[in-house]
Amino acid sequence: MARIAAEPLRRAEIVQATIQEIGLAGTLEVTVAQIAKRAGVSAALAHHYFGSKEAIFLAAMRHVLAIYGAEVRGALATAHEPRARIEAIVRVSFSSTNFRREVIAAWLNFYVLAQTMPEARRLLEIYRRRLHSNLTHDLRPLVGARAGAVAEGLGALIDGVYLRQALRQRAPDRQAAAQLVMGCLEAELAQGMPA
Amino acid sequence: MARIAAEPLRRAEIVQATIQEIGLAGTLEVTVAQIAKRAGVSAALAHHYFGSKEAIFLAAMRHVLAIYGAEVRGALATAHEPRARIEAIVRVSFSSTNFRREVIAAWLNFYVLAQTMPEARRLLEIYRRRLHSNLTHDLRPLVGARAGAVAEGLGALIDGVYLRQALRQRAPDRQAAAQLVMGCLEAELAQGMPA
DNA sequence: GTGGATTAATTGACTCGTCAATCAAGAAAC
DNA sequence: GTTTCTTGATTGACGAGTCAATTAATCCAC
Incomplete structure (x- = not known):
């Protein structure tokens, strides 16, 4: 072996940088060089690992989706009433982790x-x-056949x-969106x- | 002068081709050459006119928005009850002109x-x-202050x-969407x- | 009418920049 | 000294935009 495992760290840094760059550019037309620079590595290294x-891009996507999924699971773990569970899902969808400039731009792209x-x-x-399944499950007792x-x-x-929100210039208003x-x-x- | 006015015709053809190409590619990553080829002209001509x-891209966008706007105006012209007017707007939004593969992909992009x-x-x-204003106007008598x-x-x-719908493989289901x-x-x- | 003059329409070929991907070699840990 | 980490340099392709040249319609002077 040689060195401590740098790979997971680098991968994470590059994924982060990718989301930030997409968010900044608002587009997928971001060069690997830009991403790498933001991550503080060379473009060659990004290619080496990915x-x-x-x-x-796929790794960045998986990351965003994973975070969202984890938050939803976390929120659902402590909510038991159907109504509360649905609200939990909505709240997570507009949480400060997910409903922010870069991540919104990333979703669009x-x-x-x-x-x-x-x-x-x-x-x-x-x-x-998964979203559909979660919502339907908790809507069933509330609206019956209309759940789907x-x-x-x-x-x-x-x-x-x-x-x-992707169209707006202003910072996302999580409160208003959830409302x-x-x-x-x-x-x-x-x-x-x-x- | 020389020749009959070919410019408006060509412009329209190029705009059409642009929407089709974006729809086909699902992306703005279409080359001017591709667009021009579909329009049956050279890439140089496209650059010449635009x-x-x-x-x-802007011309294509204006075209899509103009069609939508015209259809909305047309539908509103014959609807007088607030409820009917709102439904008219929704129906136009999912009309066969607007809610079809290429146009949907175009909107996304x-x-x-x-x-x-x-x-x-x-x-x-x-x-x-404009959409917001139209809807609010006709919602006011129905839901009062909640209209906005x-x-x-x-x-x-x-x-x-x-x-x-942009994510689906299947053809758009206008009926279901409007419903x-x-x-x-x-x-x-x-x-x-x-x- | 007719033949240049004028002007729009149209294009092939070219330039110039950009960028993903590769590679071979260097640095650093163990 | 082996393995991982890392990069500069390079390549090869591609694409937007330019340009000079060609075609063809219309006008006008005669």
Whole structure:
């Protein structure tokens, strides 16, 4: 062996730098050199560890999705009432970790990435399905057969709020964003079970 | 003078080709050569008429927004009841002209474009503001002071449905999409005026 | 009408920059 | 002295934008 394991550290640094660069540029048109520079390494090293630019993007995506997933799991672990669980998911979606400039820009660009990279599409599909499944599960006791449709709506709404935030110049207003989705949830819950 | 005016025709063809290429690629990473080839002209001609790739993208964007705007105006012209007007806007948003593969992909990428091009951002802002204004106007008599918030929600939801459709492989289901948004609208209207 | 003059339309070939990916070699740990 | 870590230099491809040249329609003077 030689040296302490630098690989995991470097990989993490490069992934972080990738998210930051995408956030700063607002685009996937970021060069490996830029990413590497921000990570404090050479472009060659980034290629050495990841093999390709695509792989770097995928790693960044996995990271963002992993963080989100972990937070959701954490929040759900301590919420037991259906209503509270749904609110927990919404709150995590607009937490300070996830609902911030770079990450929002990253999400937007991941959707673009998914247009050309099957693996990226697959990752987003997993996120979408899990969100849908979580929401449906806890909506069932509240709105019965409408659970699926309402879950679909909430999911789309969350994505829409992200998309629109990407357009804004101002810093994300987590409170307002969460409130907006909660309002819609409120209205749907008031509808109750289907007639 | 010389020849019949070919310029407007060519411009339109190039704009069409641009939307198609973006739709096909799912990305803004399309070459001017590709666009020109699809339009049946040389890349040099595209540059001649538009000056730059950015200008081509902006023209494509203006075209998509103009079509959408025109359809909305048309639909609103024959709807007078608030409820009918709101439904008209939703229906247009998921009309066969707007809610189809290429145009959806184009929208997604226009959001990315807006991250770097102020003019693109401006155009999307105008779309957003007009939608918000239209919805708020007709929501006022139905939900009173909540009109603004509900309009914001509906707008975000529509954008979200577009975003999610961009991820799907299947052809867009206009009926289902419109139904989803209508369902949310329904729930919000049932809430009525704020207490 | 007719034949240049004028002007728009159109393009192939070229330039110049950029960037992903490679490689061979150097530095540093153990 | 072996292995990992790291990089500068290089390559090869690609693509936006330019330009000079060609084509062809229309006008006008006669």
